Amino acid sequence: EIVLTQSPGTLSLSPGERATLSCRASQSVSSSYLAWYQQKPGQAPRLLIYGASSRATGIPDRFSGSGSGTDFTLTISRLEPEDFAVYYCQQYGSSPNTFGGGTKVEIK
Amino acid sequence: EVQLVESGGGLVQPGRSLRLSCAASGFTFDDYAMHWVRQAPGKGLEWVSGISWNSGSIGYADSVKGRFTISRDNAKNSLYLQMNSLRAEDTALYYCAKGSGAVAGVNWFDPWGQGTLVTVSS
Numbered sequence: 001e002i003v004l005t006q007s008p009g010t011l012s013l014s015p016g017e018r019a020t021l022s023c024r025a026s027q028s029v030s031s032s033y034l035a036w037y038q039q040k041p042g043q044a045p046r047l048l049i050y051g052a053s054s055r056a057t058g059i060p061d062r063f064s065g066s067g068s069g070t071d072f073t074l075t076i077s078r079l080e081p082e083d084f085a086v087y088y089c090q091q092y093g094s095s096p097n098t099f100g101g102g103t104k105v106e107i108k
Numbered sequence: 109e110v111q112l113v114e115s116g117g118g119l120v121q122p123g124r125s126l127r128l129s130c131a132a133s134g135f136t137f138d139d140y141a142m143h144w145v146r147q148a149p150g151k152g153l154e155w156v157s158g159i160s161w162n163s164g165s166i167g168y169a170d171s172v173k174g175r176f177t178i179s180r181d182n183a184k185n186s187l188y189l190q191m192n193s194l195r196a197e198d199t200a201l202y203y204c205a206k207g208s209g210a211v212a213g214v215n216w217f218d219p220w221g222q223g224t225l226v227t228v229s230s
């Protein structure tokens with residue numbers, strides 16, 4: 001199975017700053033079948049990005065995804081207070097679906 | 109509005125069984141694959157199982173293969189997970205999630221239900 005490694009484990013930033021989250025795969029993710037989710041405490045995950053770079057419905061344009069092959073990035077251009085959360089990547093091009101371990105974006 | 113509501117969780121002893129349900133509304137249920145994803149307390153996400161629109165294609169994580177059975181009833185807009193021979197390591201919040209397509213294999217998940225908690229302990 002494809003193992004996804006997210007880094008850093010925790011990102012401490014201030015509102016207004018730029019956040020760059022990394023997701024590295026143990027083997028190439030076919031057709032850039034990679035998604036990103038946001039999870040806040042006590043809530044279910046919410047889809048942000050699919051197909052490595054397509055924003056889901058209703059997701060603000062400060063969220064962007066990029067990458068291909070084994071290296072993918074989620075960028076939040078300017079952090080809003082509601083963006084502090086845990087972010088997970090998921091590959092869905094190879095069975096089984098797998099998730100990364102998550103990156104927590106916390107307020108500095 | 110798409111809604112997924114899970115039920116059936118609870119406290120169960122090791123080795124016993126439990127059946128989870130997910131009631132779907134707000135979309136054409138039999139057009140989409142459906143999945144179960146779990147999250148152990150304080151941990152990350154783990155895909156458990158997925159089923160295609162017509163139940164023709166089903167997949168399981170190795171950790172649950174042979175113990176869990178996924179099914180769906182399109183007439184009732186419902187998804188199920190029969191969990192047998194439960195272990196302590198199955199303790200988690202179990203989410204129901206709508207797949208992005210009809211076939212279970214290549215799906216992102218959107219949306220997710222709020223989850224139902226399964227605790228396996230003596």
